Amino acid sequence: MKQAEQAMKDADLLLLVIDLMEGATPVDKELIKKIIAQGFKEKIIFVGNKAETAKLKKYDNSIYRLGLGEPLFVSAASGSGTGDLLDKILKKLPNKKLSVSKIKEDYPIIKIVLLGKPNVGKSSLLNSILRENQVIVSDIPHTTREAHDTEFIYQDQKFIIIDTAGLRKKSKVQPNSLEKKSINKSLAALKQGDVAILVTEVNKKIDAQDKKITQEILESGKSVIIVANKWDLISDKETNTIKEYENYYRQTFPYLWWAPIIFISAKYHLRTRKLLDLAKEIKKAREIKISDSQLDKFLKQKIKQHQPSRGKGLKNPYIYKIIQDKTNPPHFIIYVNDPTILHFSYIRFLQNNLRKKFNIIGTPIQIELKKWKNKNI
Template identity: 45%
Template sequence: MNLPTVVIIGRTNVGKSAIFNRLTESGKALISAIAGTTRDYNVDLVEWQKKSFNLIDTGGVDVSSLKKSIEELLFDQGQAKKQSQIKEGKIQPLLIEKEIIKQTKTALKKADLILLVVDGQAGLLPIERQLALVVKKLNKPVILVCNKIDNLKWQYRPNEFFKLGLGKPWAVSAANGSGTGDLLDEVVKKIKMPKGKKKISIETEKIKVAVIGKPNVGKSSLVNKILGENRVIVSPLPQTTREPQDTEIFFKNQKIILIDTAGLRKKGKIEPGLEKMATKKTLNVIRSADVVLLVTEAHQQLTRQDNYLAGLLKESGRGIIIVANKWDLLGANDEKMTDHIVAYYQNHFPFLNFAPIIFISAYTGRNVKNILEQVLAVHQEQNKRLDQKDLNEFLKEITGKHKPVPAKGLGRPKIYSLVQTRIKPPEFIASIHHEYTLHFSYLRFLENQLRKHFGFIGTPIRIRVKKQANR
């Protein structure tokens, strides 16, 4: 059942993302004093008074560009005779700003209700009068939100915004949360819930899939190709994506949350400020993901940074799929070429030999459809739990063929038992006599044999040694 959509708009730096984070009770949107911090629009679920709706935070652009988004939407819908009725000279936005305009236009098209945010401390500006006139032409419900009313000093500032003709300005402070409860009360009054069942089921099992890689390897292009829409901004400029972008999709009746992240660079090259904040968010996304797509460039040599990212993933315990993008730039793509590059990747990432490699082109769409199939397969392997009887037979077979090797001393250890203790990632405990040790190479042998017998494709395996008294 489709939920109502509420879209936040406003000029740059009025606190749209701060309001988004406050209403969704999340820290998803990146916040800074730099105008235009938000580029891709953020979407999250809000629940209030037993009602639910999707909240969209749009990218930061100047008012002229925001008006352009609205006017283009009006033109597309046939609600305006001219594409632009506001004569301010020709606007030539940069490539990224053009994409932000497209995304804002897409968000407004989905909107059932609009939250127009203004800055109460800055007061009413002439450009906001012009913006209000254009917003009215959308013929959609609008709530005027007067932000930054952080204390009594500013309590009378919202009154001047009555001049916009959009009704009561709702005084809020995204910084301390005051007024946001009253605002949500008004939002749920204005939105129309879909007909049908009164209660909407939202909590279903989902797989979180994070898309990571160096800057400009094609992560956002890949996400857009999977989704079939321009959900995230794509440009030739590195670091275009700043905030993790969550999009919910269904594939074979399975809910998947696809998360596009900011490109990760070497620690020494990460600039303070926005890039550092974006990097921190990306690392948090990796920790909370179920499966991670490591995106690389098939036509380029792998780098130390690729190696660093692969190491991060190995330690994270997440399911891993290596995605070799830009396959179309290789020219020849026969079976011999594929085998050669698979061998190259396995040689470069020996500690990820369990991760499947998919060769794709986000530009042409080659093999992109196979990624979600592989995500389901890896997720299933992460959740695999072996029967103890099968493990007992496995241990007897492999220790009979290859005796355990001690880490030190002459005594040969005996593994009493091998028990699976958890999933995601699968973890096992090998119990030995307390006077003996087990060489790390034998643990690696155990892992390889577990994979050979039981699969575990795309998921790390952890094996711990437990020492026991005499048995």
């Protein structure tokens, strides 16, 4: 039913076909109620099928009580009435078409890339999000040979999810093999995405290969969500079990401390769609543009709270200004009297506070130090 509802939302036109001999079934009635309640009544062309047979016998008058008026009588078997139906469809469609293609053009798309070792459940996660068995899932590692895209709309937002082939340790992969090629494709897919989802198996230890993949993601500058899949395999869960696992993940990926961790079960559809909501927020964070005046105010506050400490050398560091010069991911320039003397921990301090203050979730924040010259004013 959920899928049907989404389809109703996306459709330009709904053909509601009633069997005139049977009348409206309880399922039909339920569906019609839903359609009307959701305001889709005007999308409907109401069709009564088996008109010929129904004319001979008497058809069920209850169809008039459905709130949809008189149906268009057709007979799918003999073809009668289908010409009228086509006219009606064409009449309803042209204006709609325009608005749809217009929406598509300037519709922001969120591109998510699923990455992880073989067999961790990347394709299952995609299936769970879509709730359709579109992608082949199996127990044999390397089920997915090629990265492939699935485009869909969820809560008025267009998404593309790229499911990739599992990434195995380099030393185990034959050079020039098919596998090597699919690994290259997975990494190429990463370049196209906004948000990388690192899929891991919560019932297994994080190993060097998982870490290697996070390195690739970090180098790409993409946003990240860490997924701990197969949560259903953890038995005897207690209230703090998630917290314990989360601590383990945090310790294992200290350099990704800013990435959200979500515990899911692709198999049982647990929290899988939550990832879409999160990706939406993250995409916003990736595209954030903070004005100079907001950053001036921020810098003043922070310096007041905590003076920049000295690194190497004898000079005291002095920060003139912070500006954001790029977005996707956000990139800032800190203008200082001497870029070599500002202590690393102070840059961290500013970075963390930028993240907190402007809610930059799941996204790397890039910072560059530059020497202040008067012409920068």
